[in-house]
Amino acid sequence: MRFIDLLATAAASAALAAAAPAVDTPSPVETGLRLVKTSEADPGSWVTEEGKDQLVADGVDFFDITDIEDEEVLTILSTPPSELRSFHTRQITYPTELSHQDRANCLIPRINTDGPQLWLKNMTEFWNRHYRSVNGTLAAAWMFELVGEIAGPNPLIEVAQFPHSAFDQPSVIAKIPGASDELVIVSAHFDSTGGSATARGPGADDNGSGVVVILEALRIFADARYRPENTLEFHFYAGEEGGMLGSKDVFADYKAKNKTVLAMMNQDMAGYSPSGKISIFTDYADPGLTAYCRLIAEEYTGETTQDVCGYACSDHGSAYANGFPAAYVCDEPVKTATRWIHSPWDVYETIQWDAIHRHSVFTVAFLLLAYGATIVFHNLFFHPLRRFPGPKLWAASPLPAVLNVLRGTSHYKILELHKRYGDIVRVGPNELAFAHADAWKDICGHLQRGQDENGKDPKYGNEDLDRSLISASRERHGPMRRLLSHGFSARAMAEQQPLINTYIDLFLQRLREHGEGGSKPIDLTKWFEWATFDIIGDLSFGESFGCLQTSASHPWVDSFFESMKIIPAVQSIHDLPFFSILKPLYFLLFIPKEVATQRRTSELFAEESLKKRLSLTTERPDFVQAMLERGKEYKLTPTELRDNSVLLTTAGSETTATTLTAAVYFLGTHTEVLEKLKAEVRSSFKSEDEIDVTSVQNLSYMLAVLKEVMRVHPAVAISLPRSTPPGGAEIAGEHIPGNTTLGIWQYAIYHDPTKFLHPDSFIPERWLNDKRFENDAKHLHQPFSYGPRNCLGMNLAYAEMRLILARMIWNFDLELAPQSRQWAVNQKVFFFWEKPPLWVNIKQRS
Template identity: 40%
Template sequence: MSGLDSLPSLLLCRGFWAAAFGILVITYIVYTIVNNLFLSPLSRFPGPKLWAISRIPSQVSVLRGHSHLDITKLHEVYGPVVRIGPDELVFNAPGAFRDIYGFRPGQRTFLKDRNHYIPPANGVDHLFCAVDSEVHARQRKLLSYAFADRALKDQESLITNYVDLLIEKLREKTVKARNERKPDVDIKSWMNYTTFDITGELMFSESFHCLEESQLHPWVELIFKSIKALAIIGAVNQFPVISGILHKIIPRSVIQKGVDHFNLGCEKVDRRLDNGSDKPDFISAMLKNSLSGKEGQYGEDEKIMSRAELHSNAFILIIAGSETSATVLSGCIYYLCRHPTIMDRLVNEIRGTFTADSDINFSKTPTLSYLAAVIEETLRMYPPVVTGLARVPPAGGETVDGDFVPEGTTVSCHHYASYRSLSNFVLPNEFIPERWLGTDPRFDSDKKDALQPFSLGPQNCLGKSLAYAEIRLILCKLLFHFDIELCPESVNWIDQEVYFLWDKPALMVNLTDRSVL
């Protein structure tokens, strides 16, 4: 038989296998749909059908920056537990927060889901992304020295100096604004200048000089640009079968932003190690028992870190140590400006308590009850950790808020969605600090233990006390010295997208210096 004679048979053979492959693909898709909708152990949980079939809808929501809004709406429709993926559930009840993130005798620990916790460029876990509990515990023990009450007391004068520099710079700004008749100030940026300078000093014994130069350090600007890259990479990681292909589609410039941010952190760490410092800072805490000369894994009881672990932790601590406080401060100022009555009550409390700037300190600011209520309400309305911290149940599965969750399921409580839920808070979308004072019976039914902005349990935020101290001090000094009014262009400032962090635009305000009134 000639080659031409055998061609029809060859084409027929190829056509057969192509058809067979097509049938196989269709069969697999149909099976996956049927399994996810009807046979999966999660099929009994409510949620949108398209989200149950595929991870695509949830990750499109993330990439659009609307996941906080979408999850909130899903809870409104489907209740306190919603299936948002073939193997993912979200909860919003206080009991779910305790079960997933807390620690109770007799309950096994929920572990971090590696697909949601991306190691930095060197592939070495830092405190936030460490999936191995022993690695996390070892790093946390070392860092805890830097966040202890004694350390906070020792840091007070340093932090106060930077807050005083903020007031000085804003005062110069208002004088210049009066002369130029341009009174607008982007107060969000000034909050970032302050918290990044403080964090740089606490981390490396070296400021970023943002306040002195009245602009963000190039590295700080790079951080914000790299956050969206992390969101994109995180979304790609939710499709492990094709993640290799998807990673190649991500523009190299996007990946490079994250690498550049990491490399700058490494340079800061190495310079701090080479120069040394007598000041107690985060690096000295991590070096409490010297620096390990080897790389690799260490036991939980080995109080030591490698240089690579220092690099990784510098990467995350600069963000976590500064952006959370700056976010809360910006949100608080916005909501106070939008609610003049609340602003007046807080200003009266601050100016009625302190007769001089020198009276404002770490020991006195916690005594202001209305200030505390305003901060809690800001954390509820505008939480710095917006979405959820993904966890997986231990082998064999575990119970979450009364529902058994099989192993292999990703679970989380989304902060924004939980705090804006009518099932947890009365008038959930209204800024009302009085709900935290216990004086208004309208809020007696509020489930206040649903508010967990710094998480809870053995992996809660180490910097919680430092963040509160910074926020209280900055707000008190700012409102003691200035009257603040929102500019018209920032009335809708709160309408923001989310990529791990809030994508905050300029927050334009008018400042009036009380010293010249």
């Protein structure tokens, strides 16, 4: 409904005003009359429903205010827009330039008019869709069914009817729930009129065209299974031609429920455009949102026109009157709009489909780009995490965190943020970093009966794709862990020692051969990796990778390190809110083909290795044997056996190699520590044969060295994120809302001067009851994680590191080569440390 003839409108309004009783609140003269208001100055007049039809036929726009009891809304409807700023208490600043166009560019090519043509054809076959007619009620039922069908591909979308007490025709609302309840709304009214409740009123342009535009946008978002940060709503209003009846009730309800509407964009008439330009209407609308709509329209559809449409022009007026930011776009300015509205001649054949396509492009772009604008506002001022300190840019958008991840500098940046903001820092729109004394216990600790777990953050794992212990659900994790734990028992380690010693013997032999008596430095980064992969590979698959035997890497090991390089990019994509748009093309767009090929090659290698291992008739003291022997409680499927073997290999090799490499580096840069350790090892044993899994446990200084290495250079420097359950959780004395990402960044905690004295210094004595360090927060040092999901192989890792390091110290004198004296300085992390070569001169002990 819009003004058609401004002179007729003015005359009719004046006549109604003159006929109105000279009192502030007119009273009905008979049952069934409705109070209508045609301008701010009009106090209102009582008319019949037929009288309202006549006003529409005469081109007079009006609000039906009969049921409005909200004095503020009535005041707004009686006040010129220039005087209304005091009533609009929630002002939102919209951007003056566009960003996040990549989101829109992904979806806009999917727009077409096939659906809109079919939907509009069916819509106009109703005799009319008048809000007081049986046809109008049937049309509403059809709309509800159609909206549900279009929303079907995305099970998250909720479709509901919104009933109205004054008439039978309900409105229809589709909602795509977001991480927040704040709303971005697009709307169109679906009722029509031909002059009365019985007259033919196909309503093709007014407003079937606007409806099919909103429906096409809904289809695009439903098919993409888009999951927004803010909640998106698609409104189809009843009773607009009766004085904004449907939208008036909807926004009165939203105001009463204190809902936050960040943007409402209304489409009324979108299918007839001789100019070929979208028209932006500027009156009774939010100026900032209107300007932002113009920016979007001009970017995606070209030049626009501008006009005003007057009082009670369309449903955006209801949002406006209730204090919500609203905008209105149309197909043409008033003077050049179709002349067939509100008549039997507003038919399907008059629709220009290029106009429908143009408005659909604009609507999809609006939903995606307005989302980008309003989410920043939401994150800063309405998000439930807004009370936690942190940099504003990080709170507003995930991009600062993503950039640090991609640069490999997250561990340094989080340390800087903890130093500045304290123990709990907001490091993303929906993410907190913790360095609090109770962080480990509250986030990862054992649960009370009935307490929900802070589970693995779903952004960084997929329980359906990975059947290993690390991603297992709470129900699967317990029995699976108990089964796997038998391979790490004291008895198992004693049985595994001969196998481990075989590889350590070969490792030491290769160091002698390639070190050339200390005259040639060798790269211990590489050699530690080969040694640990061979040891754990044999325990996991029944045979080693042969790296030490051939003095060369194995393709499976190479593919592992190559695949690890992609993890930061994958995690960053998950953090970007428009990832769900791209999910169907995820592997194609973001996983290089060779990496996907390497993953499958790795799986095939693991499967073949396990087949050979399972074919053995003799028992071996390895992880596979433990899993098979104890399979009564929890029998692993072949896929679970494969994925757990891969997990044990990767988790038990790279991290151990990193700690050993870092240990040699810090010993080489702290010769006084190296001399103390050398004295302890060489005085504790009479021969190398005495060095075994049991005896190395008596090397207290070595344990202190390893603990200090894992503090200054933890193998897992970054956060392994958890997520609060839907009902939230109590953490560090704070209630944390549901579905919040939680992080404990080990590097950041261990280098925090409020947690450790001289945090950047390598001082093993801090672990030996040195009084200087008695106030260190040593309970926060959890290099193997904490709680029921901590590292299953912790004891094996300690035994392996002690054995290798003790036997190296027993056999060799180590000297760090000059080119590696800055090995750990500014080292980056891409899930694992990006370790450069560690060049060391190794001389046989004199």
